[in-house]
Structure formats: structure tokens, C-alpha cells
Amino acid sequence: MHDDRVHIERRIRRILDERLRPSVHGATAPLDLEFWEAPGEPVPVKEGLAASYGEAKPGHVWGPVWGTTWFHLTGTVPADWSGREVEAIIDLGFSTTGPGFSAEGLVMRPDGSPVKALHPLSTWVPITEANVDLYVEAASNPDMFAEGFGVPHGVGTAVGDIETADQEPRYRVRRVELAVFEREVYELVLDLEVLDQLMRELSTGDPRRWNILRAIEAGLDAIDPRDVVGTAGAAREALQPALEAPAVASAHRVSAVGHAHIDTAWLWPLRETVRKVARTAANVTQLMDAHPELVFAMSSAQQWAWMKQHRPAVWERMKEKVATGQFVPVGGMWVESDTNLPGSEALARQFVHGKRFFLDEFGIDTQEVWLPDSFGYTAALPQLVRLSGSQWFLTQKMSWNQIDKFPHHTFWWEGMDGTRILTHLPPVDTYNSDLSGKELAYAVRNYAEKGVANRSLVPFGYGDGGGGPTREMIGRARRLKDLEGSSRVEIESPSAFFRKAAEDHQAPSVWAGEMYLEGHRACYTTQHATKVGNRRSEHLLREAELWAATATVRTGVTYPSAQLDLIWKRVLTHQFHDILPGTSIAWVHRQARTEYAEIAAELEQIIGDAQRALAGNADASTLVTFNAAPHARDGVPAGGGEVAPVAPHSPTDLRDADAGIVLDNGLIRVVVDERGLITSAVDAATGREAIAPGSAANLLQLHHDLPYEWDAWEVDRHYRYAVTDLTQLEALTSGQREDGVAWIEIVRTFGASRVTQTLSLSPGAQRLDIDTEVDWQECEKFLKAAFPLDVRADVSTAEMQFGYVQRATTTNTTWEREKFEIPAHRYLHVGEPDYGVAVVNDSTYGHDVSRTVRDDGGTTTTLRLSLLRAPRFPDPQTDLGIQRVKYALVPGASLLDATREGHWINLPGRSVPGDRPVTPLVEIDESGIVLSSVKLAEDGSGDIIVRVYESLGVRCRSLLRVDAEFGSWSVVDLLERSLDVPPNLVQKTEEEGAFTVSLRPFQIVTLRLHRS
Known part of the structure; x- marks a missing residue:
């Protein structure tokens, strides 16, 4: 029996590899090819389409490192193919290491509207008209994992920066032609793949395994190797009984979510991420047209904003699919940031700017925080998630622990202040699943909550420029929806999963405190200059907001809200989990250093302008010393300024x-x-x-x-x-x-x-x-x-x-x-x-x-x-x-x-010429409560926003004074929306402008003072 099984398995592999897959595309016809090498950095789409192209043929060598080559493809579908499905096959010479780490391309129509992306595992393009006229914006990104480029345990090379990379072409066009798409053969391949993968995961003692094997054997017997197209239908009929057997009632439930984890920068610069997102979004929206059941979740508001700014045609397609519920914003953060290194306010602002983008653009208040790949998770996150108006958290990275296996998959995560949020770690242990039988079976075996819950999420799709889900993955999901021996797979949104998981798991276990990742520990130190830039930017932003808000309230000068908004977004982008941790190529960190220097100069200007407005006479012989720290220092109150220094201490x-x-x-x-x-x-x-x-x-x-x-x-x-x-x-x-x-x-x-x-x-x-x-x-x-x-x-x-x-x-x-x-x-x-x-x-x-x-x-x-x-x-x-x-x-x-x-x-401390003391806009009389931020409201209303937190891990009650005129007030969330809170949390006192604030350990409270 064992020898028979091994024989059949080998037979399956050979027929799939040598007969069926090559037969998916049948008769072929040539396409004409032209090219244009863009000089230097990528050009706008209109410029690429309007360029002067030269003749090229298969075998054309193209692509200096980080370059862009535009290809123009023209031709005519043969008349005798009328009524048949036709596709263009475009292989630009992709490396074989997989999607995301090779050349990539975006196929467009002559008007610049996107069709789909090209990468090593997706070289087909649907053809719907007799006359073919297509353009490809092709990026010759280096394969950093290929020989000569460096490996994870090896040595980086000069190709990691465009300033040091050579200009030798890296790629050679392999195939550019039209082909008939044989739908029945394609479906047969999927039938066999799904049954074969499932069979291999079932134990030899399971009768279902042998039933599948015999069905496959009958299907293979029905195939004529010399007439695959003509016999594919008969082979499929032989497989149908095995594919129609329903799953058992207790089968594990999988919520499959289309996804493409795209690092905002890593082995490519930020500008290339813009194009990777465009390619992926174009790919996904094309698939959605053909497969209405596809739901795709995309995080990182910055990446959405890039499409709106740089790729409006792709953006319109995204908006179209958001409206249908297929293209789903998730994450609620500006980028998928690191969470160990960003400071308090910066981590809060990730939610402020991320969630506000999705609210402003789509009216969607994202509920799930999506951080599959960050390098450990601070215990501050649960409270920030809740204060942002979200309720669920997803990560996968804890499966990377090197020694200790994380004990839960669906659980309550309790933050350091006591806030709990429902959290899920997909037991499939990847955020790039292909929905293979092996991965799904592993997810079921690995699921920690067996016996008390029965549902998990599987993100499927190729990331980092790999185009996201493929039509093959969708085909597998369709077959696995209700299949004996397998978990039940349903494509749906993350929010649908979390709602069902909450119903399914009534008493989750609790993990309290940080989720420390046993790995990637060097990220706390690598690329020191990037970390210096981040730390300095965070503190300069604190000063800029504090002094600008104080100057606006006291003197009426204009609050630089638009400028601060843009600066925050630049800083938040660089907190991405492969930039701030120091794990990107040299180009990324060189640009980060430049960016941080520019940010510092802008913020110094804002701070200086505000302090000069507050200090009074710029010609005075005295100085006003400002203290932006949350504690008094050398006689200067926190958040205030004093004229002339206090008497010096005795010398050391x-x-x-x-x-x-x-x-x-x-x-x-x-x-x-x-x-x-x-x-x-x-x-x-x-x-x-x-x-x-x-x-x-x-x-x-x-x-x-x-x-x-x-x-x-x-x-x-x-x-x-x-x-x-x-x-x-x-x-x-x-x-x-x-x-x-x-x-x-x-x-x-x-x-x-x-x-x-x-x-x-x-x-x-x-x-x-x-x-x-x-x-x-x-x-x-x-x-x-x-x-x-x-x-x-x-x-x-x-x-x-x-x-x-x-x-x-x-x-x-x-x-x-x-x-x-x-x-x-x-x-x-x-x-x-x-x-x-x-x-x-x-x-x-x-x-x-x-x-x-x-x-x-x-x-x-x-x-x-x-x-x-x-x-x-x-x-x-x-x-x-x-x-x-x-x-x-x-x-x-x-x-x-x-x-x-x-x-x-x-x-x-800072000093500027002046003769006017500056009383603090906000004062707190309890040192353990830290003033995290003083600023004006994000909506431009002029309201004052005051955020405080308890820093010592004790219950604390403090008097908070605001030296400004205001009318009503409210306690708000991070997005500055009113919250229902216990009446004793913040109470107005009889003293003008004074409140009592009663905080539990590490609690964050944001107060909004309405000035209009």
C-alpha cells in the first residue's frame, strides 16, 4: 500500500508539472515590443506613456539597478480565436526567488488606467479586445537575496544605495506573446492541487486520504497526455465526488482575508514602495472584478495616501472597491510602526493620523489594529487601541519567538493600565499564506484554543510587491469552503472574523503586559543615527506644539497646524518597523538622516517664532528661558518661561x-x-x-x-x-x-x-x-x-x-x-x-x-x-x-x-531675548502626572487639547490648571471625540480654569477645552 501511494504521488507531480500546467495556455501569437529607459528616477505616468520608444524583442536586456524601463506591447488577437479567453504572457526575466524581491511591472492602458501587476508568479494579463495596446512600467529592482547581492546571514553590497550601485542591466525579456487561456485545464489543475495537498496532510490511517487518492487516480486515468484540453473535462468529472464531500460539523473555521504585507521600506527605498502599492492595488482590483467574493485588507494610511497623491488612477479603483466592501482599510495607524521605539505621543499619533485618514476619505472608523510584523509589542498598546476607538488587535510576529512558544492565539491582551482588547495571532504562522493544504492543516494543529474555540484568521496573498492574492488562491478557497478532511474556509473581512471569534470564544485567556519578542533584539541599537533623528524629532514636536499653542492663545499668532500635520506624518512614516529599527538598506537610512535634518530645521523655526512672540521685546538685554519639560527646572516652571536666570548654584x-x-x-x-x-x-x-x-x-x-x-x-x-x-x-x-x-x-x-x-x-x-x-x-x-x-x-x-x-x-x-x-x-x-x-x-x-x-x-x-x-x-x-x-x-x-x-x-532649556515672563498654559501640581502634550485641536477649531498620564504606576489625584479662557470642556479620545467617562475622572473646580484629575496607574486622559 505504501509503495502504491508513493507511486501515485509521484505520478501526480509529473502530470501536473509536465502536462497540465504547461497546457493552461495553449495556442500563441506574437506581440510587438518597444522600450524606453527612463533616465534617473521614475517619471510620472503621463511622461512614460508619451516617451519615444525603440524596438525590442524577446531576449532584450534591460534594467540597471533601481532603474525604470517602459515597454509598449501591441498586436492583434487572431481571428480564429474569437469567443475564446485570451491572455498576454509577459515574462520580463523575473528571478525565480519569488514575488517581491525581483523586477516588477505595472500594466497600463494607453490612457494610464491600471490593468494589473507583473511579478515572477503572475505573468498573465487578461485581453478583452482584438487590438492589443498595452504599456508596462517595469522596475529593475535588485534581488537582494540572489547571489552577489547579499543574504540574511551574509554581507550587504553596494546595490543597497543608488549612489553606489553599478548600472549593469540585470534582466532579459523571456516571453512576450498572446495565448489562449484554457479555462477547463486551469480548473483541473486547481482541483488536483487542492485534493493532492489535502491528501498529503491526512494520516495514512484516515480513510478519507485513500478515498482522495483513488479519486485522483481515476482523474489521472481520464487524461490523455496528448490531448489534455480535450480530456480535462472528463478528468474533472472523476474528481467531483471527492470535491463534493462536505466537511464535518466540527471542522475548524478559517476566515481567509486577502492581504499583501508591503513593507513601507526595507530592501527598497520609500519611493519604490509607492510603486509596489500601486502594482498590488491594481492587481487586487482586477481580481475583484473577476472574483466578487474577494475581500482584501490593506493597512497603513500612508500607503493609501501615496496612491491618492501619486497614482490617482489606482486610487479611483481602490475607492470603487472600498464602496463595494471588497477593499477594506485596516490597521488604524499611519504605518505599521515599530512599537518598542516610538515615544508616547508618537505612538498615539500613529492612531490619530491613521484613523483620521480613513474617516476623512471613506467615513470608515477602523476597528482592528493590524500589526503582523512589528518586532514585539509595548504594554501601552491596549489602552491606545481603546482610546483610538478601536477594539481588536492582530499580530503574527510572536510566532517568531526563538525559545518560548507564545501560549495563545485568541486571547485578551491586558495593557499596563488594565485595559483589555481582544487579540488574535493567526495560528497559520504567516501573513503571506497561499491557502495550501499544508498551511491550513498546520493552522489547525497549531491552534492553541482547541476545545474552547474553533476559529482562526489566515491572511493570504504575496506581499512586498508580490501583488497580493492570486486567482489560484481564490480558487483554492472556493474548493475548501466545505470539503471533507479540511477546515472550512470562508473569505471575509477581519471585522467579520473578530465578531465571530468574540461569539465563539466566550472566556479567552489573558496575557498581561508587554509581548516581548524573543528575537530581533539588535533592532534597539542598529542604525544609531536613525534613532537619534527620531528621538530628536519627537521632542522638537513636543516643543513646537506647546510653544505654538501658547503663542496662539496668548498673542493671536497663527497656529501652524498644516505644517505640524505634515511634519508629524513624515516622522510617523519613518517609524515603520524596518526603518526606525535600522533594518533597511543604506539608501533608506541615508534619506532618513536627510529627512530628520530638514524636520529639525523646520521645527526649530516654529519653536523660535513662537518663543519670540511670547518673550516680548526682542531688543531687550535680558533673556527669557523656556522649559518644555513636564517638571520645573532651575526656577523655570514646566511649560513656562522666566526672565533672567535665577541665582546660580555654588560651583562644582x-x-x-x-x-x-x-x-x-x-x-x-x-x-x-x-x-x-x-x-x-x-x-x-x-x-x-x-x-x-x-x-x-x-x-x-x-x-x-x-x-x-x-x-x-x-x-x-x-x-x-x-x-x-x-x-x-x-x-x-x-x-x-x-x-x-x-x-x-x-x-x-x-x-x-x-x-x-x-x-x-x-x-x-x-x-x-x-x-x-x-x-x-x-x-x-x-x-x-x-x-x-x-x-x-x-x-x-x-x-x-x-x-x-x-x-x-x-x-x-x-x-x-x-x-x-x-x-x-x-x-x-x-x-x-x-x-x-x-x-x-x-x-x-x-x-x-x-x-x-x-x-x-x-x-x-x-x-x-x-x-x-x-x-x-x-x-x-x-x-x-x-x-x-x-x-x-x-x-x-x-x-x-x-x-x-x-x-x-x-x-x-532654551533662551531668547525678551522681557516678558511666560506663565504656563497648563500646570499640574502632582509630579507623577506627566503632561504628554499641549496643542490645538486637529480640526482647526482652536480648541486646546491637553493630554496627561500617570507615570509612576500609582493611583494619583492632581489639580490641573489652564491659564486660558474657554467655555465648555470634555474628556476625549485620541481623535479628540467626546468620551463617556466616570464623573470623578475629571472634575471642574470652583477655581477659574482648574480641574481635578484622578488617574489609575498609567492611565491616559485627554482633555478638550472649547474656546469658540
């Missing part, structure tokens, strides 16, 4: 001692030894030493860094086993500035690199600042800065969006051990119940925390910042050159101290 003491150089400002005392390392840091309030005995802090450590694959993404735990402590000095100098700041400069060289660090202690400061400049010239190395601390910390506390997350420092379980590299925002804190130490930073995200027990019985908890990496793929020049980072040691720090100092290091 700088002296040489037997132990080394001593910095002492009366609040903290720091000792730096002859190696330039910190051997002591004592805060005066407790008199306690922060540095572990016998250890030295701010120790730069260099590791080998060659992960098992995916260079830019991964750091493996074995990197820690080879380390070089950088203790050799090239220079050590010290001094004191006129403002009383004492400093020590340390210069080291290692390998081909050079690092200069300036340690400074300011009068009145509770932290030691460390400014680091590295001329980074390493390859496959990882640079860390270590702080061995004399505390026994069971957990580390890392600032994340709208609060913090605590992670165990122990390694009792694999779940704890695998967090050997962790993300944090402005601070990372470790401590005992009555004493703590924090390290704050202005641009670093990656950290690690470990602990050891010393011979004296004490515990050393070592906190390390991840400063720089040097991966070679996909960008072989990652971070080479001058890199800067600033961080600071805060001994004796509470969580409030860490929060305050983290803001201050990122939001330094």
Missing part, C-alpha cells in the same frame, strides 16, 4: 585626590580614576555609594557580534562570551567652565575607532552627564557602556510609552533568560525598596541588566547601555563615521527622579 568642586579626580556639587560626589573610569558615585541625601565595590562604571566594552543570521536584526546571547574592556587611555584632562560646570575629558582608541567622552557635573544637578562621541570604524562589533551598581534589584524598570515596564533581572525561567537585551526609552532604573539608581539617555534604546553575588555577600546589578553595532547586512556601512550619544548616571534616584531627569536630558 573639581580636585585631584589620591583616588583620582573628584567632582562634587554638594548633591552628588563622583570619583574618576586614572583610567578615566567612575569608581565612586555617592548622593549626599543618603550618603550611599552607587558603584559596586571593586568595580568601575562607564566602562566601555566591545563584543564580537556575528549573529546566526539576519545581521541588522539579531544579537545572539553568545556575544557576551567574548568581551574586551576598553580601559587604555590616549588622553585624560579636566577643567571647569565659567558657569561652574566641572568636566573631565577622556579619549580612547580601539581597533580603527576613537572615542571621546566628556563627563560633566553641573551646579545643582543630581546627575553626572556623559557626552560620548565615537568615530566608529568597526565591523561586526557591539559597543556597550557598563554601570556595575551596588544594589540588589529583582527587577529593572524601563520607561516605555506612557509609563514603564518591569522585567526580572533573574534567569529562573527561559522567559526571563531570553530578555537578555531589552528596550527602554529615556531611563532604565534598578534599585532596592529604599534606594535606586538610574541611567538616562538622549538617544539609546537597547540595554541589558544582569546581576551577580560578590564574595562579600553583596549583589552587583550591572546595567549596560547598547551604544553602537556594525552589522554588514543589509547595509555594510552601518553607522560608520561620527556618532554621538549622551547619557547620565543618576545615583539615589527614585522612579520620579528617573522620569524627571529623562525628560531634562532630552528637553534642554
Whole structure:
């Protein structure tokens, strides 16, 4: 029996490959071919259509890297093909590695209207008229995975940037002709594929498997290999009994959702993503015409906006299918962003701008947050999802955990404030399913909720320029709708799935806290300059909105709402999960650096204009000092400005001692030894030493860094086993500035690199600042800065969006051990119940925390910042050159101290000439409540928007004062729509412009003050 089965399976493969699939397209006729090479960057469609074309033939060599070639195809359908289905077969020489990583093309009519896309697995184009006149905009994108271009565990090459890529043609036209489409043969291929794939997934003890095998055998017997077209119908009849057997009542239910995961940038630049989206949308809308049952979900409002801006003909087709319910906006975010690295307001604005786009354009309030491929998920997300007006969350990435299998597929995800949202991880473990029998059977086996629920979602379609769903996938879904031995497959929208899943699963399990991905940990560090640009942009936007809103309310100057809107969208786009994490080609990150510089210049102008309007007399001999941080600083209130500085603190003491150089400002005392390392840091309030005995802090450590694959993404735990402590000095100098700041400069060289660090202690400061400049010239190395601390910390506390997350420092379980590299925002804190130490930073995200027990019985908890990496793929020049980072040691720090100092290091004070003090527009009298944003309303009404959150993980009640005239007020969601909330959440007091705000731990509240 076994030999018979193997024989039949081999027979199936051969007949499919050698007889049936080649017979899907029968008689052929030639097409004439012309071409035009666009010079430089892609040209508008009208320009491409109007160009002067030259003659070309099959075999034509085309396509320098990142180039665009336009092809013109003309011909006539033979008269004797009348009444038959005809297709053009256009193979531009696609690579065979699959869709999305090769040349691609968009087929258009002479008027520029789209027909469909071309890629390696879809080379056909429907022909509906006798006279053929088609254009193809073909992109010669390099196959970054092919030999010579680099591989995930290899070396990126010069083709990753148009400025360094060669201009040699990469592709050769293989086939351009008309062909008769043999519908019956095509359907027979699908019949056999579905039955064959299902049969192979059934156990040998299942009678259904053998019934299918015999039916296939009968179908194959009915085929005449020399007359496939003539005998295809008989073969299909033989297969019908097997295809008509219904599924059992308990069969797993699959909601199949058409999808095409398109990375907003990755192994191609942003401009190419515009074209990938256009090709995919054209492909999908063409399929919808032929297959009305197709439902396609597309996320990322930015990608929709690109179509409206750059491809209006495609946009019109999309709108047409949105109206029919087939083309479905999902996600509710501007892009599928990373969620570990964006700051609080930025992550909130992903929802603001994403959801508003779909509301404005289609009146659709998206309900599902669609993030299948982001690299781990912050515990702040559930509350943000709910506050955006959405209710469901989907991801797939947690199936990538390297050690611990995530335990749920449909569950409640509980955020750090207690908000719960229904969440689904498709058990098919891919967002690019082809609806094969193998994948569907795996989804059923893998489904964690068997016995308590019976439904899952499968996103199907090729992504990244692969055109999305194919007609073959739709054909499989049709056959699998009700088929014995298989799950029941129904094509439907994500919202339909979630509604049914909620009914099907009445008591889901709960996952509380962050969803930490056991993988892609290097993304917290790779491409440091991109991360610097993001962090700086976020804080400049905070300042720009605060001061512009204050200036508008106080002086009547125009609020730059349109400009801020565009800047936010540019920043949000670059938070995509392959840009901000540092995993795109060199071209993407080069452009990001330019973009961030332009954004900074625009925001500095907005900030300066607003502050000058507020400060009064620009010719005054005095200065107004502004403080945008959410805590008062040096006598300047949060969100306000003071004329002339307060009396200076006593200067910091700088002296040489037997132990080394001593910095002492009366609040903290720091000792730096002859190696330039910190051997002591004592805060005066407790008199306690922060540095572990016998250890030295701010120790730069260099590791080998060659992960098992995916260079830019991964750091493996074995990197820690080879380390070089950088203790050799090239220079050590010290001094004191006129403002009383004492400093020590340390210069080291290692390998081909050079690092200069300036340690400074300011009068009145509770932290030691460390400014680091590295001329980074390493390859496959990882640079860390270590702080061995004399505390026994069971957990580390890392600032994340709208609060913090605590992670165990122990390694009792694999779940704890695998967090050997962790993300944090402005601070990372470790401590005992009555004493703590924090390290704050202005641009670093990656950290690690470990602990050891010393011979004296004490515990050393070592906190390390991840400063720089040097991966070679996909960008072989990652971070080479001058890199800067600033961080600071805060001994004796509470969580409030860490929060305050983290803001201050990122939001330094500003001064402009003037003589008018600026009282804060909004004040809060409780330090644990952070003022996240002060701005004017998105709708242009002039209403004031105030967003606050509780930052310390405690219940808190505070007085909030608004120094502006307003009428009514309301508590609103992120999109500034009124919410029904408990009456004690925000209450107006008898004091003019004052409210009481009562928050649970980490709760976010947005207040709208109506000024009209």
C-alpha cells in the first residue's frame, strides 16, 4: 500500500508539472515590443506613456539597478480565436526567488488606467479586445537575496544605495506573446492541487486520504497526455465526488482575508514602495472584478495616501472597491510602526493620523489594529487601541519567538493600565499564506484554543510587491469552503472574523503586559543615527506644539497646524518597523538622516517664532528661558518661561585626590580614576555609594557580534562570551567652565575607532552627564557602556510609552533568560525598596541588566547601555563615521527622579531675548502626572487639547490648571471625540480654569477645552 501511494504521488507531480500546467495556455501569437529607459528616477505616468520608444524583442536586456524601463506591447488577437479567453504572457526575466524581491511591472492602458501587476508568479494579463495596446512600467529592482547581492546571514553590497550601485542591466525579456487561456485545464489543475495537498496532510490511517487518492487516480486515468484540453473535462468529472464531500460539523473555521504585507521600506527605498502599492492595488482590483467574493485588507494610511497623491488612477479603483466592501482599510495607524521605539505621543499619533485618514476619505472608523510584523509589542498598546476607538488587535510576529512558544492565539491582551482588547495571532504562522493544504492543516494543529474555540484568521496573498492574492488562491478557497478532511474556509473581512471569534470564544485567556519578542533584539541599537533623528524629532514636536499653542492663545499668532500635520506624518512614516529599527538598506537610512535634518530645521523655526512672540521685546538685554519639560527646572516652571536666570548654584568642586579626580556639587560626589573610569558615585541625601565595590562604571566594552543570521536584526546571547574592556587611555584632562560646570575629558582608541567622552557635573544637578562621541570604524562589533551598581534589584524598570515596564533581572525561567537585551526609552532604573539608581539617555534604546553575588555577600546589578553595532547586512556601512550619544548616571534616584531627569536630558532649556515672563498654559501640581502634550485641536477649531498620564504606576489625584479662557470642556479620545467617562475622572473646580484629575496607574486622559 505504501509503495502504491508513493507511486501515485509521484505520478501526480509529473502530470501536473509536465502536462497540465504547461497546457493552461495553449495556442500563441506574437506581440510587438518597444522600450524606453527612463533616465534617473521614475517619471510620472503621463511622461512614460508619451516617451519615444525603440524596438525590442524577446531576449532584450534591460534594467540597471533601481532603474525604470517602459515597454509598449501591441498586436492583434487572431481571428480564429474569437469567443475564446485570451491572455498576454509577459515574462520580463523575473528571478525565480519569488514575488517581491525581483523586477516588477505595472500594466497600463494607453490612457494610464491600471490593468494589473507583473511579478515572477503572475505573468498573465487578461485581453478583452482584438487590438492589443498595452504599456508596462517595469522596475529593475535588485534581488537582494540572489547571489552577489547579499543574504540574511551574509554581507550587504553596494546595490543597497543608488549612489553606489553599478548600472549593469540585470534582466532579459523571456516571453512576450498572446495565448489562449484554457479555462477547463486551469480548473483541473486547481482541483488536483487542492485534493493532492489535502491528501498529503491526512494520516495514512484516515480513510478519507485513500478515498482522495483513488479519486485522483481515476482523474489521472481520464487524461490523455496528448490531448489534455480535450480530456480535462472528463478528468474533472472523476474528481467531483471527492470535491463534493462536505466537511464535518466540527471542522475548524478559517476566515481567509486577502492581504499583501508591503513593507513601507526595507530592501527598497520609500519611493519604490509607492510603486509596489500601486502594482498590488491594481492587481487586487482586477481580481475583484473577476472574483466578487474577494475581500482584501490593506493597512497603513500612508500607503493609501501615496496612491491618492501619486497614482490617482489606482486610487479611483481602490475607492470603487472600498464602496463595494471588497477593499477594506485596516490597521488604524499611519504605518505599521515599530512599537518598542516610538515615544508616547508618537505612538498615539500613529492612531490619530491613521484613523483620521480613513474617516476623512471613506467615513470608515477602523476597528482592528493590524500589526503582523512589528518586532514585539509595548504594554501601552491596549489602552491606545481603546482610546483610538478601536477594539481588536492582530499580530503574527510572536510566532517568531526563538525559545518560548507564545501560549495563545485568541486571547485578551491586558495593557499596563488594565485595559483589555481582544487579540488574535493567526495560528497559520504567516501573513503571506497561499491557502495550501499544508498551511491550513498546520493552522489547525497549531491552534492553541482547541476545545474552547474553533476559529482562526489566515491572511493570504504575496506581499512586498508580490501583488497580493492570486486567482489560484481564490480558487483554492472556493474548493475548501466545505470539503471533507479540511477546515472550512470562508473569505471575509477581519471585522467579520473578530465578531465571530468574540461569539465563539466566550472566556479567552489573558496575557498581561508587554509581548516581548524573543528575537530581533539588535533592532534597539542598529542604525544609531536613525534613532537619534527620531528621538530628536519627537521632542522638537513636543516643543513646537506647546510653544505654538501658547503663542496662539496668548498673542493671536497663527497656529501652524498644516505644517505640524505634515511634519508629524513624515516622522510617523519613518517609524515603520524596518526603518526606525535600522533594518533597511543604506539608501533608506541615508534619506532618513536627510529627512530628520530638514524636520529639525523646520521645527526649530516654529519653536523660535513662537518663543519670540511670547518673550516680548526682542531688543531687550535680558533673556527669557523656556522649559518644555513636564517638571520645573532651575526656577523655570514646566511649560513656562522666566526672565533672567535665577541665582546660580555654588560651583562644582573639581580636585585631584589620591583616588583620582573628584567632582562634587554638594548633591552628588563622583570619583574618576586614572583610567578615566567612575569608581565612586555617592548622593549626599543618603550618603550611599552607587558603584559596586571593586568595580568601575562607564566602562566601555566591545563584543564580537556575528549573529546566526539576519545581521541588522539579531544579537545572539553568545556575544557576551567574548568581551574586551576598553580601559587604555590616549588622553585624560579636566577643567571647569565659567558657569561652574566641572568636566573631565577622556579619549580612547580601539581597533580603527576613537572615542571621546566628556563627563560633566553641573551646579545643582543630581546627575553626572556623559557626552560620548565615537568615530566608529568597526565591523561586526557591539559597543556597550557598563554601570556595575551596588544594589540588589529583582527587577529593572524601563520607561516605555506612557509609563514603564518591569522585567526580572533573574534567569529562573527561559522567559526571563531570553530578555537578555531589552528596550527602554529615556531611563532604565534598578534599585532596592529604599534606594535606586538610574541611567538616562538622549538617544539609546537597547540595554541589558544582569546581576551577580560578590564574595562579600553583596549583589552587583550591572546595567549596560547598547551604544553602537556594525552589522554588514543589509547595509555594510552601518553607522560608520561620527556618532554621538549622551547619557547620565543618576545615583539615589527614585522612579520620579528617573522620569524627571529623562525628560531634562532630552528637553534642554532654551533662551531668547525678551522681557516678558511666560506663565504656563497648563500646570499640574502632582509630579507623577506627566503632561504628554499641549496643542490645538486637529480640526482647526482652536480648541486646546491637553493630554496627561500617570507615570509612576500609582493611583494619583492632581489639580490641573489652564491659564486660558474657554467655555465648555470634555474628556476625549485620541481623535479628540467626546468620551463617556466616570464623573470623578475629571472634575471642574470652583477655581477659574482648574480641574481635578484622578488617574489609575498609567492611565491616559485627554482633555478638550472649547474656546469658540
